């Protein structure tokens with residue numbers, strides 16, 4: 001699984017992708033993350049990638065040209081989708097993450113400023129994606145959201161027994177998430193309250209534990 005991220009702020013990803021399971025997955029060759037500086041695809045003197053919008057209005061708009069050249073050069077797998085991040089896009093969810101986990105390459109375009117020339121949406125991107133009903137400053141956090149949620153579904157990425165994890169957790173296009181408890185069994189507060197772990201989870205009875213998790217869990221899709 002190859003993730004290609006097009007951004008004007010490549011360094012934003014440095015610390016995030018150099019830690020935790022994502023880093024391990026990259027080291028093991030399970031995923032590949034490539035960060036592309038959009039300015040490298042500018043043909044203008046100062047590496048400009050934005051301009052004033054036609055029709056007026058405040059702010060700048062990211063140009064179609066550099067994005068066109070970047071996607072053309074980066075795209076090198078058949079099973080590939082090019083995704084543009086915009087708050088006007090289709091809502092991202094677990095179902096989409098599952099769909100993406102079946103690809104070989106995802107190219108992500110991170111917008112900035114007042115957005116991206118609409119021709120990127122209509123002519124270049126296969127999909128426009130929103131991660132929620134709010135407006136962010138840029139598409140870099142949405143790109144991290146996609147990398148993390150899709151990587152989690154790539155066999156071998158989460159934990160030692162990832163195959164078992166996926167078998168147990170993936171239900172259709174969704175994923176079951178249930179309450180978890182860890183040590184101590186009973187947590188005693190300073191006010192004298194006792195916060196207990198449900199008895200069934202301490203029983204070692206796998207069938208009953210599975211039933212409890214199903215009952216108390218939620219399918220996220």
Ligand code: SAM
Pocket residue numbers: 084085086087088109110111112113114115116129130131132133134135136137138139140142
């Ligand atoms: N007017 C722009 C539009 O309608 O797409 C939004 C501009 S926003 C200030 C700057 C960039 O942040 C967008 O181009 C997009 O890449 C990203 N962005 C902001 N909110 C987002 C959201 N909820 N989901 C995905 N991307 C978002």
